Amino acid sequence: MFFLKKILIFLSVFTLALCEEALESDPFPKPLIVEINEAQLKEWPVEEEEVQLQCTSWRVAVEANNLSPWEKIPEECADYVKEYMIGKGYELDLQRVSNEAKAFARSVYLSGDGKSAWIFDVDETLLSNLPYYADHGFGLEVFDSTKFGQWVEMGIAPAIESSLELYEEVLSLGFKVILLTGRSERHRSITVENLFQAGFREWDKLLLRSSEDHEKTATIYKSEKRNELVEQGYQILGNSGDQWSDLLGSSMSIRSFKLPNPMYYIS
Amino acid sequence: MFFLKKILIFLSVFTLALCEEALESDPFPKPLIVEINEAQLKEWPVEEEEVQLQCTSWRVAVEANNLSPWEKIPEECADYVKEYMIGKGYELDLQRVSNEAKAFARSVYLSGDGKSAWIFDVDETLLSNLPYYADHGFGLEVFDSTKFGQWVEMGIAPAIESSLELYEEVLSLGFKVILLTGRSERHRSITVENLFQAGFREWDKLLLRSSEDHEKTATIYKSEKRNELVEQGYQILGNSGDQWSDLLGSSMSIRSFKLPNPMYYIS
Structure with missing residues (x-):
């Protein structure tokens, strides 16, 4: 035998x-x-299966906000993250988050005073920097703000299609759209141009980091901005972002939607 | 050819x-x-790969708190969830969360006034009900509180070993351990017995749901309990739970750790 x-x-x-x-x-x-x-x-087949298991576990930990701040993806997950980003996985996850958000947007009560708001982050939420990250190891290289700034200045980041669907849906439902981004004020005009070209053409406010915000963590900066919105009478019903620092802190939304991003981490 | x-x-x-x-x-x-x-x-192998992709995407959405309340797992993910729970995936994810939590516990400043607290949920956080769920389709059956109550009354739920490691570590670091569970007061004595047998033998408080808490969502009930803790002078530094309703709401911890659980959802 x-x-x-x-x-x-x-x-x-x-x-x-x-x-x-x-x-x-x-x-x-x-x-x-x-x-x-x-x-x-x-x-x-131990090796491939093991890498798959370990890197999926790592990615789940990223998405569940279980990791402390990290500078770059684990070396052994380089191929895994690349495969996820350019294969079906990323798109599938994006579409799922968009669908869930749309279902919530349709179900939630809007007060009718024009102050029901949905907040969107910009990078990896409305606009995709995947072309940039594809040239920089999909997160394997430590973030280089100079190089990334040059990419931003090109203004050619494509839309995340599933986010554009959600964006149009919340607008048509009567939400006020607030764009709240970690991008600097000095990138305002190119950001507006890029958003327009990508199909995002209507918003109540586009909030960027001013010089006094640069030293703040994203969680603090974005919480402060949300606090101001609440003071101005907005009810923040939904919030979409690819970083937990887009979503947590004070004046949190009724429901928040964490878009996938295994490439980088922002505190 | x-x-x-x-x-x-x-x-x-x-x-x-x-x-x-x-x-x-x-x-x-x-x-x-x-x-x-x-x-x-x-x-x-399209079909198997597709199921794997879809169910991983669903599980990530669960762990990232992107889904609205759900009663049972998707039918098509029955085998996937079973495989995850009894295969290596679940254990690997549990161990990772425990390791991350231990690293945080060791790094965070304890004030030394004996009020630095770590909160633990009980079910699927310290104790595992996997033997029960294995008999009930790993989440494929809608939750039956009567049957589950009978299982709880047996008091034989095993420890989640990686959580026991974390538990011992935070105790030895000088944290006060608070157990905050959705279990009812009427299960107090069997819960204490079960915890002892599983190796959890020291805590500052064991908070269970009293009769007036039964109508509250877990998020509200647990937030209220955390508010009371803060009023009593505790600083809640860490919080471990398998549900987002263990972690979100008011008086949130400095860092929270979401243990994996693709079998059920508690609001």
């Missing part, structure tokens, strides 16, 4: 290995079986 | 299929290849 097992394993490995060569151009999962022996069987 | 390809595919399928039978007792991933033909190759 054991002998039979060995022969069969050898045959599968052999034929599959050949298959793989023959199918070179097909999207066949990478080396299904490269080398295998009986001792390894119990844990096959 | 195409003919060769077909033969090779047939051989691999055939030998692997046989292998699978021969290896019945080995933890070999379920039907690697059951039936395959050239037309299907391009999208193989």
